[in-house]
Amino acid sequence: MSEQQAEVTTDYEPRIVAFLCKWCSSAGSDLAGVSRIQYPSNATPITVPCSGSVSPMYILSALKKGADGVLVSGCHIGDCHYIEGNYLARRKIHLVKELLGFVGVEQDRFRMSWVSAAEGAKYSQVIKDFVEDLRPLGPQTKLKADRS
Amino acid sequence: MINIQDMRDTARDLLAKNEVRAVIGYRRGSSGMNAEPVVITDAAQADELVWDPTCFHNLALYLVEDRKFLAHTRAKPGLPIAIVAKGCDARAIVVLMQEHYFKREEVYIIGMSCEGTGVLDERKLASQGIQASNAAFDGDDYVFTTAQGEKRIAAREVMADRCLECRIPYPREHNVVLGEDKTGRVLAEPFAALKRFEERDAAERWIYWERQFDRCIRCFACRSVCPMCFCDECVVDSISFPVTAQTTAEEKANRVRWIERSAVRSENITYHMTRAMHLAGRCVDCNECERVCPVNIPLRLLNNKMEREAREQFGYEPGASIGAPALVASFLDNDPEKFIR
Ligand code: SF4
Numbered sequence: 001m002s003e004q005q006a007e008v009t010t011d012y013e014p015r016i017v018a019f020l021c022k023w024c025s026s027a028g029s030d031l032a033g034v035s036r037i038q039y040p041s042n043a044t045p046i047t048v049p050c051s052g053s054v055s056p057m058y059i060l061s062a063l064k065k066g067a068d069g070v071l072v073s074g075c076h077i078g079d080c081h082y083i084e085g086n087y088l089a090r091r092k093i094h095l096v097k098e099l100l101g102f103v104g105v106e107q108d109r110f111r112m113s114w115v116s117a118a119e120g121a122k123y124s125q126v127i128k129d130f131v132e133d134l135r136p137l138g139p140q141t142k143l144k145a146d147r148s
Numbered sequence: 149m150i151n152i153q154d155m156r157d158t159a160r161d162l163l164a165k166n167e168v169r170a171v172i173g174y175r176r177g178s179s180g181m182n183a184e185p186v187v188i189t190d191a192a193q194a195d196e197l198v199w200d201p202t203c204f205h206n207l208a209l210y211l212v213e214d215r216k217f218l219a220h221t222r223a224k225p226g227l228p229i230a231i232v233a234k235g236c237d238a239r240a241i242v243v244l245m246q247e248h249y250f251k252r253e254e255v256y257i258i259g260m261s262c263e264g265t266g267v268l269d270e271r272k273l274a275s276q277g278i279q280a281s282n283a284a285f286d287g288d289d290y291v292f293t294t295a296q297g298e299k300r301i302a303a304r305e306v307m308a309d310r311c312l313e314c315r316i317p318y319p320r321e322h323n324v325v326l327g328e329d330k331t332g333r334v335l336a337e338p339f340a341a342l343k344r345f346e347e348r349d350a351a352e353r354w355i356y357w358e359r360q361f362d363r364c365i366r367c368f369a370c371r372s373v374c375p376m377c378f379c380d381e382c383v384v385d386s387i388s389f390p391v392t393a394q395t396t397a398e399e400k401a402n403r404v405r406w407i408e409r410s411a412v413r414s415e416n417i418t419y420h421m422t423r424a425m426h427l428a429g430r431c432v433d434c435n436e437c438e439r440v441c442p443v444n445i446p447l448r449l450l451n452n453k454m455e456r457e458a459r460e461q462f463g464y465e466p467g468a469s470i471g472a473p474a475l476v477a478s479f480l481d482n483d484p485e486k487f488i489r
Pocket residue numbers: 363364365366367368369370371437440441442443444445
């Protein structure tokens with residue numbers, strides 16, 4: 001149905017769920033906004049207390065609900081408000097990424113970045129790149145729940 | 149080689165001297181060749197215990213059951229509980245202690261070295277066309293009792309893959325141990341099946357797993373048999389959502405359900421991905437989940453993938469030491485981060 005249509009028409013717009021740490025990346029995305037930096041509107045931001053609080057369950061759930069890509073973005077190493085949350089996130093997310101890749105889900109559907117509150121420009125670049133990398137992959141159907 | 153009588157004597161002594169309140173071990177099953185788990189509480193029962201190539205069950209599961217039972221009945225544990233443990237079982241016990249499920253002094257580990265062998269893979273035996281009523285260890289061989297008489301086979305021909313690949317076939321954590329430490333015996337290269345599988349490209353891998361996940365009937369046998377799946381409430385169940393007469397349909401519809409219980413592909417995948425994540429750094433490769441799966445889902449591949457990742461990327465070995473932190477609750481400064489922008 002709509003998925004097939006999206007594949008044949010060229011106006012497929014990837015949908016991204018972005019889990020943003022409230023201390024950095026979320027503020028970074030705000031900065032991109034108030035600085036009036038133009039970037040694609042494909043990402044739905046979800047503010048989380050820390051990148052370390054992102055459970056693999058969130059990622060799987062987003063993909064299950066039809067996200068084409070998932071981004072987890074946190075503070076730079078050394079800058080986590082909770083000291084080590086982003087170190088833990090780095091490890092956990094490496095594992096999720098490897099696992100999804102192992103069962104054959106395109107690894108490019110999943111991304112992590114460090115974006116500080118001052119890096120509005122970097123945030124917009126991360127989203128731009130992600131959208132461009134997702135486009136050739138087409139809609140994500142592997143993990144999506146069949147609600148028909 | 150281990151003398152079964154030594155194991156029985158150890159159990160008998162412990163119970164007779166009132167050092168433990170029970171011994172978890174194996175006895176002859178009531179049908180066929182396979183041993184079955186048993187809990188004995190009386191020294192006179194010690195002669196029921198067996199030790200043979202069909203002792204594949206990971207008995208650490210029953211330590212978890214015991215703990216749950218104690219919590220449920222609010223009983224004081226009192227004396228420790230003894231358990232017969234192979235190398236993998238002992239590692240499972242260590243993981244449970246790492247996670248403070250119980251304390252070291254609450255468990256008495258009767259370690260059993262696998263020496264030059266390990267446990268049987270029933271599928272391999274069946275494919276050799278052998279139907280046996282009994283199995284026994286004999287050096288590096290297994291001896292089966294069949295209708296045609298005794299049949300001797302080199303253990304490595306019918307051993308479980310995980311035993312062939314086992315790096316430490318010895319329960320390092322123990323109170324007493326039977327058999328020699330043959331760590332370093334190399335019977336097969338670890339992660340062999342995983343390596344073979346990874347030669348396929350992503351599209352082929354998906355076709356393979358899609359089929360596997362479609363077949364899962366969500367009986368949860370894999371979860372029930374795993375000593376690491378000890379949560380009172382699994383993320384799959386969400387039983388703590390209280391439904392009362394006042395609960396509105398909207399509340400019921402809006403409660404968080406990470407995974408539906410229906411056995412459809414998307415939910416099955418989410419279940420198995422979540423399970424693999426929850427077992428990363430904890431799974432001891434006892435392969436019980438794959439053995440009990442009624443539809444033969446290759447769960448070991450998934451678990452092995454995580455195990456090798458933990459080992460190669462983070463230098464982590466599950467069940468190596470009681471004091472070690474959990475894989476996902478620790479980090480190293482040089483953890484891989486090439487994938488991060
Ligand atoms: S993988 Fe096998 S054992 Fe586990 S729930 Fe599915 S069918 Fe049952």
